[in-house]
Every structure is written in C-alpha cells, then in structure tokens.
Amino acid sequence: MPELITLGETMVCFTPENNEPLQYAHTFEKRIAGAESNVAIAAARLGHSSGWISKLGNDPFGSYIKNTIRGEGVDVSGVRIHSQNPTGLMFKQICDSCESVITYYRQNSAASTLTPSDLDPEYFRGCRIFHTTGINSAISQSAHETVKAAIQTAKAAGCMVSFDPNVRLKLCTKQKIRGLLLEIIRYSDILLLGLDEAEILFDTREPEKIFLRAFGLGVRFVGLKMGDQGSYAADPETSFFCPTFPARKVDSIGAGDAFNAGFLTGLLEGRSLEDCGLYGSAMGAMAVMSKGDFENLPDRNGLESFLSGSLLITR
Numbered sequence: 523m524p525e526l527i528t529l530g531e532t533m534v535c536f537t538p539e540n541n542e543p544l545q546y547a548h549t550f551e552k553r554i555a556g557a558e559s560n561v562a563i564a565a566a567r568l569g570h571s572s573g574w575i576s577k578l579g580n581d582p583f584g585s586y587i588k589n590t591i592r593g594e595g596v597d598v599s600g601v602r603i604h605s606q607n608p609t610g611l612m613f614k615q616i617c618d619s620c621e622s623v624i625t626y627y628r629q630n631s632a633a634s635t636l637t638p639s640d641l642d643p644e645y646f647r648g649c650r651i652f653h654t655t656g657i658n659s660a661i662s663q664s665a666h667e668t669v670k671a672a673i674q675t676a677k678a679a680g681c682m683v684s685f686d687p688n689v690r691l692k693l694c695t696k697q698k699i700r701g702l703l704l705e706i707i708r709y710s711d712i713l714l715l716g717l718d719e720a721e722i723l724f725d726t727r728e729p730e731k732i733f734l735r736a737f738g739l740g741v742r743f744v745g746l747k748m749g750d751q752g753s754y755a756a757d758p759e760t761s762f763f764c765p766t767f768p769a770r771k772v773d774s775i776g777a778g779d780a781f782n783a784g785f786l787t788g789l790l791e792g793r794s795l796e797d798c799g800l801y802g803s804a805m806g807a808m809a810v811m812s813k814g815d816f817e818n819l820p821d822r823n824g825l826e827s828f829l830s831g832s833l834l835i836t837r
Contacts, residue, residue, distance in 0.1 A: 523648035524573035524597050525790060526565045527681075529672050530658050531633030531665075532556025532576060532591070533610035533626075534583045537813065541617045544625070554587050555612060555815050557655045557688050557779050559596070564783030564805060564819045566595035570790055573649075575600035575672070577640060579609035579632040594816075602640050604632035614775065616813070624775075626692060634662040638671035643679075651712070651786055652676035653684040659702040660693035666702055673709050682742075682789070684712035686782055687719040696722055707739050712789070714745040714782045729754050733761060743795070745785045745802055747778055753806075755785065755799030762796040767807035767828075776815035781806035783819070804829050 535555035538547035562572040574596050578584030580603050587609065592598045610628035615621075628634065636658070646652065652672065659666040673683050687703045694702075700722055707713060707723070713736050717727045724735040729746055733756045736744050746754040752765045784805030788798030805819065808828060812818035820828065 523645065524571045525648070525650045526562065526570055526572040526786065527575065527600070527646065527649045527652050527676070528558035528562045528572065529575040529652070529654045529669065530556060530558030531610055531628065531631065531661060532559040532574075532587050533612045533628060533631075534586060535612050535614055535815075537614045537616060543617060544613055544615045544623065550613075551813070552586075553813075553815070553817070554590050555614070555775075556587075557657060557686065558653065559591050560776055560779035560816045561653055561783045561786070562596045563591065563594040563816045564780055565787060565790075567819055567821045568783070568787050568825065569822050570787060571597070573597035573600055573645070575641070575645075577602045577604055577632045577636050579603070579607055580605050581609055583609040583611065584632065600642065600645050602636075604635055607632040607635055622775075624692075628661065631661070634665055636662075636665045636668040638668050640668065641672055641675060643675050646675050646679040646681060649676060649679055649681045650790060651684050652681045653686075653782065653786060655686045655688035656699065656703045656706070657688050657690055657693070659706065660690050660699055669706060670709075673706070677709070682711040683709060684714065684782070684786055685710040686714045686778065687723060688778070689719045689722055704739070707736070707741065710741055712743045712745070712786070713741045714747070714778075714785060716747045716749070716778060720746070729756075729761070743789070743798075745781065745799065747781050747802075747806070753781065753799060753803050755795050755802070757795055760795065762799050764799045764803045767804055769807035769811050771810045774810050777806040777809045779815065780809035780819055784825075800829065801825070
C-alpha cells in the first residue's frame with residue numbers, strides 16, 4: 523500500500539503553444555493539472571510509494587489523466603470513473619505581455635461528485651501521510667464531505683494528515699471557504715500554506731502569528747510558503763527560515779505543490795525540520811523553471827545535485 527496517499531481533482535490543462543493571449547491562440551499544448559496528483563508524482567520521483575484518489579469522467583480526457591499519472595509511478599487503484607459527468611478542463615494563459623489567467627471548466631465535473639462511499643478504508647492501511655487540499659471543499663459539498671471522511675479513515679489507520687488550503691476564490695467566497703477549511707485544519711497534523719491563504723484563514727501575514735494560530739488548532743508542523751521572500755518550516759518548539767533558491771522562473775503554477783512534496787518527503791524520511799523546509803524550497807524552485815505543473819520535478823539524484831550546488835547547504 524502507498525505510504526503517501528493524496529485525494530483531489532486533476533484536470534486536463536490547455537496552454538497556448540506560442541505563449542499568446544487565449545483569445546488569439548489557435549494551437550494548444552495539452553498537459554494535466556492537479557494539486558494533489560502533483561504531490562503524488564513528485565513523491566514517487568523522489569523514491570516514495572504514492573497513491574492518488576479521485577474521480578474521472580468516462581471520456582478520453584479521463585483516460586489521458588489516469589494513464590499519465592500511472593505512468594509516473596503513482597498507484598491509481600483508488601480512482602473511480604463516472605459514467606455521466608465529464609472530466610474537468612482548464613485553460614492557462616501564460617505570456618510575456620499579459621497577465622497569467624486560468625479559466626476553469628469544472629462545474630459538475632466527475633470529481634465534484636466524489637462521496638465518502640468512493641473511499642476504500644483498506645487502501646489506507648500502511649499509509650503514513652494522507653495529503654489533500656482545500657480545492658475539494660470549494661468544488662462541491664460532497665467532495666468536502668469526502669475529504670472529512672478520508673481524514674477520519676486516515677486517522678484510524680494511523681496516518682498523519684497533511685493539508686494545503688490552496689484557496690481558489692474563483693470557486694468559492696472568502697467567507698464560505700474560511701469556515702470549511704478551518705474545519706479541516708482542526709484535524710490536520712501538517713499545514714502547508716501561503717501568506718495569502720494565511721491572511722484569509724488567520725487574519726494575519728506575520729509568520730509567528732500564523733504559527734501560533736495553527737498550533738492552537740492542534741497542527742504539529744507548518745510549512746509557510748512566501749514565494750520570492752522564502753519559506754518557513756515550524757513546529758511548536760522552533761522555526762527555520764529558508765531563503766529562496768535562485769531559479770529562472772518560467773511558470774510558477776505548481777511550485778506550491780512541489781514544496782509540499784519536498785516537505786512531506788523530509789517527514790517520511792525522519793529528517794530534521796530544517797531539512798524538510800530546504801527540501802520543500804528546493805523542489806519549489808525547480809518546479810518553476812519549466813512549463814507545466816510537474817514536468818520539471820526532479821528524481822532523488824536531481825534534488826540532491828540541486829541542493830549540493832547551492833550555497834544554502836553548508837553541512
């Protein structure tokens with residue numbers, strides 16, 4: 523059974539081939555895009571067994587997603603197929619002369635119909651970390667209930683629960699999503715979030731206040747992602763700051779998921795809190811150096827080479 527299990531929606535992502543505005547594009551590159559599957563893929567590349575739970579449409583896009591993720595070494599036996607609702611789609615605009623824009627076509631998608639009955643409790647046996655995000659709570663109430671049921675199942679199996687709020691205000695209002703996500707955080711052992719999300723959830727962007735409020739809810743570990751400002755790894759006793767690794771930014775989408783995978787890999791391997799933060803920051807830096815959510819994520823040798831070549835590593 524996988525030692526890391528993730529749950530969430532993955533879509534097919536279309537990006538203009540020539541980095542032009544969406545309205546003028548005629549040819550597109552096709553990739554997959556999903557926060558939770560990104561983490562599962564990254565963990566698999568780093569040498570850990572991982573599994574992904576979701577729901578896909580009985581359509582060519584669903585087959586493409588499932589085959590791609592399975593091809594990356596991730597177990598997909600927890601994926602269900604919906605006979606009527608389609609696989610979600612998204613279009614991503616990335617160009618030098620205009621703002622990055624994401625347009626979703628995911629209303630009534632197959633993943634939005636996830637229910638607790640789609641979970642197999644036996645699948646969690648042997649799992650060490652269960653990871654999910656707040657996107658599920660934003661796409662439907664049934665998906666939110668599925669996440670809560672998965673957390674209960676994971677806890678019963680002895681797993682730590684990892685949660686990234688991953689707030690998507692295109693899908694849900696601040697007021698509604700705050701209540702839903704705080705409900706999940708209270709059952710989470712690991713909280714991985716950015717400053718914007720912390721402001722929505724905790725009304726502050728100050729790291730120390732963020733840590734105090736997270737630990738007050740019962741969280742054991744926090745990974746705070748601050749983009750170009752660096753990141754923190756913290757537990758109730760201490761915190762470590764990691765400056766940003768130098769990277770030529772091509773596409774920043776997926777960097778947070780890469781950070782999550784690095785941080786969780788450190789925990790799976792029993793590494794120090796500082797190393798968890800460094801692994802996360804390095805993975806995030808490597809993710810932004812190419813198009814796509816996971817294409818530039820390294821294997822173990824690639825990560826170690828990247829770390830050893832950085833002046834941040836002195837031991």
